[in-house]
Amino acid sequence: MNPQEEVERTLADIAARDAELGAFVAVSDAAQAQRECERALASGGALQGLPVGVKDIFDTAALPTSYGSPLFAGHQPRSDAAIVQAIRRAGGTVVGKTSTTEFAFLHPTPTHNPRAPGHTPGGSSAGSAAAVAAGLVPLAVGTQTGGSVIRPASYCGVVGFKPGYGALPTPGLKPFSWSLDTVGLFTAGVETMATCAQAISGRPWAQGLRGGTAPVFGVAWSYPWEAMSASGRQALERAVAALRAAGATVREVTLPPWLGGVFKAHDEVQGWEATRALADEYAFERDRLSPVLRDYLTQARGITDAAYSLALDAAAAGRDALGQLFDGIDVLLTPSAPDEPPQGYASTGSSSWNRAWTLLHVPCLGVPGTTGVNGLPMGVQVVAPLREEALCLKAGWVLEQALRA
Amino acid sequence: MNPQEEVERTLADIAARDAELGAFVAVSDAAQAQRECERALASGGALQGLPVGVKDIFDTAALPTSYGSPLFAGHQPRSDAAIVQAIRRAGGTVVGKTSTTEFAFLHPTPTHNPRAPGHTPGGSSAGSAAAVAAGLVPLAVGTQTGGSVIRPASYCGVVGFKPGYGALPTPGLKPFSWSLDTVGLFTAGVETMATCAQAISGRPWAQGLRGGTAPVFGVAWSYPWEAMSASGRQALERAVAALRAAGATVREVTLPPWLGGVFKAHDEVQGWEATRALADEYAFERDRLSPVLRDYLTQARGITDAAYSLALDAAAAGRDALGQLFDGIDVLLTPSAPDEPPQGYASTGSSSWNRAWTLLHVPCLGVPGTTGVNGLPMGVQVVAPLREEALCLKAGWVLEQALRA
DSSP, X not given: OOHHHHHHHHHHHHHHHHHHHOOEEEEOOXXXXXXXXXXXXXXXXXXXXXXXXXXXXXXXXXXXXXXXOGGGTTOOOSSOOHHHHHHHHTTOEEEEEEOOOGGGSSSOOSOOOTTSTTBOOOSSSHHHHHHHHTTSOSEEEEEESSSTXXXXXXXXXSEEEEOSTTSSOOTTBOOSOTTTOEEEEEESSHHHHHHHHHHHHOSOTTTTSSSSOOOOEEEOSOOSSOOOOHHHHHHXXXXXXXXXXXXXXXXXXXXXXXXXXXXXXXXXXXXXHHHHHTHHHHHHOGGGSOHHHHHHHHHHTTOOHHHHHHHHHHHHHHHHTHHHHTTTOSEEEEESSSSSOOBBSSOOOOOTTTHHHXXXXXXXXXXXXXXXXXXXXXXXXXXXXXXXXXXXXHHHHHHHHHHHO | OOHHHHHHHHHHHHHHHHHHHOOEEEEOOHHXXXXXXXXXXXXXXXXXXXXXXXXXXXXXXXXXXXXXXXXXXXXXXXXXXXXXXXXXXXXXXXXXEEOOOGGGSSSOOSOOOTTSTTBOOOSSSHHXXXXXXXXXXXXXXXXXXXXXXXXXXXXXXXXXXXXXXTXXXXXXXXXXXXTTOEEEEEESXXXXXXXXXXXXXXXXXXXXSSSSOOOOEEEOSOOXXXXXXXXXXXXXXXXXXXXXXXXXXXXXXXXXXXXXXXXXXXXXXXXXXXXXXXXXXXXXXXXXXXXXXXXXXXXXXXXOHHHHHHHHHHHHHHHHTHHHHTTTOSEEXXXXXXXXXXXXXXXXXXXXXXXXXXXXXXXEEEEOOOBOTTSSBOOEEEEOOTTOHHHHHHHHHHHHHHHHO
């Protein structure tokens, strides 16, 4: 199938299957998609016209952008977000916008989880995770401020990649917390992820994916944010066993005590910044915010400058101390999420297993292939040192292979 | 004068004097400005209604935003940029948008330099620097991707502050190069700068401004980008003499050889990212771009992923090696710009004295009070280590006092 046919087939698939799935909130018409595809092909980029879904938290000039909020229903930005332009230069064809929770916070979207019917796909990048899980697109873009990439990837059984903070461009996204908002990607497998992330970022992240020496994995069984669930433990044990069976080295580690402080600092950074980022919406349209967001913003107004500043200092100190965390290991393995996807659609789950890493700005890769105690998807997360995106992807590929063996 | 009267007087001043100066491209009407002022006062923020000018590279919901380009004439964004919301929470009253060069690149604005008639105010934050220099507003916001805060501050004889990358929020600015675009501020003096920057950032940057031990200043007489001009040397010598006369310690230092590599890397980072950030404008509206921007983007398309990636690596390595640069000193002093403001309005001057610091993400403060060989403004720049904004401001305050003595 040539790229134009692939785009055509993608649009037909979405038309046939997305009414039930609810992953897309806006889709290009055929003529527009073919123009996008031609332009992508003309760029000569490595993605060769690949269809891409983009979370509706990013501005697009050719598709409406409502950031998951009725306040912005029908809003039509003037310019594309920088990531959209980078995808096009990399050869990707944006075919539609995927559902996001309200302003990428917690209020759920009406999106189903194709790998766990009746359960939430997670959030905030719900549509991007579900669209890839359903096979509607091979690549989708999301964002993570708490756990909005790695958690839905875990719930939907796909690969989620949150590179280091700022490694993919944020301009043109609706901000929630500018020290945390990080662009991430979803694919079905790690190799596609590495190829796509390399093409879009311009960084050699896919080099050395195969071959060479396997990374040394660290695994911790105790965490400062909460106890591991039975499902989290099962997934992690299965990953460790698979890696050892494949000949990889896995070392047990104890997490440094300051990591709990970084976890707590995330709340203060996010809250202080969200009250600024959503000041107008709170001031003028409070009644049209979801209760969960409204209450959050009301409470966050109590965060003082001093608390915010100390939280940023804790994060910076944590970054400086990362050598401790990675002492004797290349990457760390943890559960991707608290548990299997919660039943129903009232909650998108918790970001507790992701927040500290987001604030530390380190690359994280969510790898599927393990399940929880109920047989639903329950992923494992690879955490790598700052600027080690290539190592993160390589370790994820080793884990994926081991789990498939 | 109470804050409402201050805002009223500011609007009257702008109406009376800006037709000649050309610093503003959009100004709030009286009713709107008073509503803004009331809202700012209601926030309880430290700025207490202070009138603020915002560079027209930032989105504003109440004022048109054209990014200095005819492509966006009359464009009305839906939301305020994050910095606008942070200013309001800090108690500032946005009274108008200040002129920017086209997309914050080099094509000049029709803005005059109140401190050097017949000479460029510099760019890209031309209107913000000129508005503060003319006394129209006590505080204005700019951005720096190369030298767009520190250079116009030098040319216009005002204080310019570029905090560390990401320390003030960028969402809602029209991106040019997302690894470089940094929000900065202009004021007449350092103490006002410290107060305003602290209020807006939430960080304790103004604490310790007075008193305590004076920082140790480093000064270099040779730089990897170009030879110092006679004016640059005169300003730097005057600053060093004033500091020594005031009892401060100034040590001569030799800059590390890798700094030249970081300077060169800036070109590749900016060019690669600009071709993505302005992809639509280049693809669809090329004829309406200025020749200087069009030619730049055409040439920048030749920057390979590999060159971009190596440039980012050089910047990261430089950041890791900053301890070398600041060995034995607290802050570094350099000229703020190549020379006094060039005559005429055809060029906004060169950012060569600022680019490496912008890419290294370190705080920089441009301090006025010195002149070049023709008696025109020629500032001195204080460069501080990463996350040392408070130290940068304190050193700038010591320098300002010394120059006034």
